[in-house]
Amino acid sequence: MIRNQVVDPLFSQCPVRNVLSRIGDRWSLLVLLALHDKAEAMRFSEIGKAIPDVSQKMLTATLRNLEADDLVSRTIFPEVPPRVEYKLTKRGLTLIPLLNQLVDWSLENMGAIIRHRKKYAM
Amino acid sequence: MIRNQVVDPLFSQCPVRNVLSRIGDRWSLLVLLALHDKAEAMRFSEIGKAIPDVSQKMLTATLRNLEADDLVSRTIFPEVPPRVEYKLTKRGLTLIPLLNQLVDWSLENMGAIIRHRKKYAM
DNA sequence: CGGGATCCATTTAGATACTG
């Protein structure tokens, strides 16, 4: 089979892999879903509370990446104390249905998968 | 907002995160798509060729994880030289449409995302 | 052929302290 080396996700340099690796990382999916759940802008610390085990450093890095990818917008209010609000961009919003499908699939399958893992481990 | 601590993907111990982290790793998605592309059983070395930059070690580890999760089946043929075939399970097949949607989304958005990243980097 | 085992380099993540 001849593959298109630009768009084929199996090709090593493929941008699709680049894009998917971002949402596939440990925190991005959770941040996007938290923002969508809330349905309005959230502050840094608010997102941190919604995801109890994310470190400050990783939350910062994740938000920067999502911002760079135009999935989340960041607005700084020049006040004292400073306030920064995050919300989904239009593009970020288009990704939500897909993420929800993944969550649904996980919910439907996780029981069987975890049982299978245990059986497999023995 | 009160969250269900068993099924909520934002809860730190949530199995959904556990399940998604598997398909979100570097190689699992590619292996699943390769197996689906081929539409029949594939041998170890054949999968390796379809994903040029995966190391033997990581391919082995990825296949073991997918097998433990009941997404890929592994059949050993007791021949000389030995032959081992991998194929999607029923459960693995149910995941394919979702993965394809993610690929499609990436194809539609990657151009804009990469442009946005460059602008953001300056 | 299809791995397992080992060693090593790289990457990633967390804890802590500090700052505008």
Added chain:
DNA sequence: CAGTATCTAAATGGATCCCG
């Protein structure tokens, strides 16, 4: 409040050698 900087620990990935 919302980060940055630094150090360290842990996970990941690759190269190599070996074996049934």
